Amino acid sequence: MKHVDEYRDARTATQLVEKIQRLATRRWTLMEVCGGQTHGILRHGVDQALADAVQLLHGPGCPVCVSPVWAIDQAITLAQRPGTILASFGDMLRVPGTDGSLQQAKSRGAEVRVVYSPLDAVTMARQSPQSQVVFLAVGFETTAPATALAVLQAERLALKNFKVLSVHVRVLPAMEAIASAPHNQVQAFLAAGHVCTVMGHQVYQPFVQRYNMPVVVTGFEPVDLLQGIFECIRMLECGDVDVVNAYPRSVRSAGNENAQRLLDQVFQISDQTWRGMGRIAHGGLVLRPQYAQFDALAQLDQPACTVDVDHGCRSGEVMTGRMRPPQCPHFGLTCTPQQPLGAPMVSSEGACAAYFTYHSPAAVDTTAGSPQPSES
Numbered sequence: 146m147k148h149v150d151e152y153r154d155a156r157t158a159t160q161l162v163e164k165i166q167r168l169a170t171r172r173w174t175l176m177e178v179c180g181g182q183t184h185g186i187l188r189h190g191v192d193q194a195l196a197d198a199v200q201l202l203h204g205p206g207c208p209v210c211v212s213p214v215w216a217i218d219q220a221i222t223l224a225q226r227p228g229t230i231l232a233s234f235g236d237m238l239r240v241p242g243t244d245g246s247l248q249q250a251k252s253r254g255a256e257v258r259v260v261y262s263p264l265d266a267v268t269m270a271r272q273s274p275q276s277q278v279v280f281l282a283v284g285f286e287t288t289a290p291a292t293a294l295a296v297l298q299a300e301r302l303a304l305k306n307f308k309v310l311s312v313h314v315r316v317l318p319a320m321e322a323i324a325s326a327p328h329n330q331v332q333a334f335l336a337a338g339h340v341c342t343v344m345g346h347q348v349y350q351p352f353v354q355r356y357n358m359p360v361v362v363t364g365f366e367p368v369d370l371l372q373g374i375f376e377c378i379r380m381l382e383c384g385d386v387d388v389v390n391a392y393p394r395s396v397r398s399a400g401n402e403n404a405q406r407l408l409d410q411v412f413q414i415s416d417q418t419w420r421g422m423g424r425i426a427h428g429g430l431v432l433r434p435q436y437a438q439f440d441a442l443a444q445l446d447q448p449a450c451t452v453d454v455d456h457g458c459r460s461g462e463v464m465t466g467r468m469r470p471p472q473c474p475h476f477g478l479t480c481t482p483q484q485p486l487g488a489p490m491v492s493s494e495g496a497c498a499a500y501f502t503y504h505s506p507a508a509v510d511t512t513a514g515s516p517q518p519s520e521s
């Protein structure tokens with residue numbers, strides 16, 4: 146398959162592994178901020194192939210994993226209202242809130258339905274004029290344009306029974322939170338190819354200058370990931386600080402300007418609580434006041450609670466690179482994909498689920514991710 150097979154080619158991947166191993170004079174610490182990349186890295190054993198040259202940490206790139214507890218709580222509150230249908234992506238149903246998940250609320254009689262796109266929720270609202278349909282909108286800048294389209298479609302159709310509970314998030318403020326933290330170990334970032342397809346890569350220039358940290362836009366296949374890692378190591382070894390696009394078949398400098406216009410038309414930037422990471426300045430997207438008629442939060446009797454309750458889940462430490470999933474005391478014991486304690490074990494893109502799926506306990510390096518003496 147064109148544009149896929151060449152990026153899964155074992156010979157090319159092996160050559161890149163050897164190039165990286167030759168290039169690295171020390172072990173560098175990189176972080177990817179994309180759940181798809183996390184799964185690609187673990188599924189293809191990229192982390193183990195490069196263990197001597199690179200420590201790969203797994204950032205907050207899984208949209209389900211960062212969705213705040215308060216959003217699940219509010220979604221359950223709305224779903225329990227008579228005449229309300231809560232529409233959500235399937236992954237969100239098992240994510241724990243303060244007192245259980247949407248799936249548990251559904252089993253108690255709440256009206257929760259799975260949709261595959263925000264426009265499905267608009268169709269549902271058209272077909273159920275007697276009900277209020279609330280779409281739980283999660284995800285990064287990659288998925289937010291589809292939510293914006295749904296809002297504009299609902300406006301065009303003059304639907305009064307379609308609402309959005311927006312917990313969309315912005316990836317760059319989360320990277321800034323990690324880079325500026327006192328315990329930060331990350332020396333370069335692999336930027337998420339999907340987000341950059343929408344937002345472009347020039348938006349990272351101020352970040353690399355401010356934090357003196359290379360950023361490489363990276364895809365998802367094994368060769369993509371290795372090329373991204375190679376570019377990071379190349380810059381770190383020679384002291385370069387820049388944004389490099391290692392995913393040019395999808396990402397342009399300015400990104401997708403139509404999608405950005407949609408985002409800007411419907412959303413405005415706000416502070417947002419990220420699960421496990423707390424409040425991140427400018428880390429979210431909420432509906433602009435002119436679309437308040439579609440804002441589910443405006444329907445709630447009380448202001449949304451923004452306190453994050455973690456139930457013992459250590460996802461914040463995992464997503465900021467202070468701990469790897471197998472180092473969590475709950476991993477594989479009181480937290481499994483069948484009985485998840487936290488969102489990163491629920492989601493198909495979560496780092497904890499990835500380790501559970503792809504790494505046998507014997508293969509896991511439980512010392513990696515621990516604070517290490519500075520080598521610089």
Ligand code: SF4
Pocket residue numbers: 457458459460463470473474475476477480481485486487488489490491497
């Ligand atoms: S293993 Fe479970 S409890 Fe631990 S950080 Fe991951 S999701 Fe949270």
